[in-house]
Amino acid sequence: MDATASDLIKDSKKALNVLIKQPEIDPKRISVIGHSEGTMYAPRIAIDNSTIVKNVILMGTLAQNPVKDLYYYPVVTSPLDYAKQVLDKNNTDSISIKDLSAYQLLTKFLLPISILNTNSTQDIAKALQKNFGSKESIDIEKELQSLFIKKYDNLTSFSLSKCNLLRPCPIWWQSISNLEPNPSIIGNISKSTDVLLLNGENDSQTPVQQAFLLQQRLTELNHPDHTLITYPNLGHLFSPSPKWSTGQGPIEQYVLADLYTWLEAHSGLSHSSIYTTKHNTTLDTNSHSSGG
Structure with a gap:
């Protein structure tokens, strides 16, 4: 594979431009989701498209670099x-x-x-x-x-x-290692863009401490709306996993439910001002519109 990090970011931006031109899409309610390696790209896409990206969701978060x-x-x-x-x-x-x-x-x-x-x-x-x-x-x-x-x-x-x-x-390895780490660029995300971090506590590929680092950085920067949810016993793919390896099952339904509920509350589609979680997760939030 000869693709570089720059190539993948450019491809993502092209996909975003195609999306917002669709007549059924509201360009003021765009959400960008990145998983694992994608969490290096999603913030950059949001930064360069701050007028249209309403939400950024990072799943299995990378913060450390190189x-x-x-x-x-x-x-x-x-x-x-x-x-x-x-x-x-x-x-x-x-x-x-x-x-x-x-x-x-x-x-x-x-x-x-x-x-x-x-x-x-x-x-x-x-x-x-x-x-x-x-x-x-x-x-x-x-x-x-x-x-x-x-x-x-x-x-x-x-x-x-x-x-x-x-x-x-x-x-690819050289290109992604040359990227500035997420904690260094996350402050460039617009204050009007809401951020959700999701991480399995048994993630053996992007350890949950990575999400804590990024959440701490957002707090230091006084980002007005960011939320971290961690999941006991779930791994990198948000399925049950031991902490030594990655379980290969589908994403747990309650993770998808959390994601849907957060998006609903942060997209202007819901009148709810309180976000709650009822299952066994850890919720950390620094948000004017979120609580738990």
């Missing part, structure tokens, strides 16, 4: 925590090769995809054995962590010429 730093969490921090907290049952600070080979959550960062595609845990164990010699167990802090870091360095190298499911494309 994005390279964010990759450290899913590639090093999260799998290392998993090894310590889940697999090291006897608190020995080590893990057996046999146990390690059974968890693709960890081995996907240590072995080629071609080996992982096999259904044989025994074959995976043999491949791991080549990395660790004749050892039956490995030290989590020293050996396992160093391998995760090596994988991270390989994934985030701009010198790579190819991309795959685990490796970002160099052209």
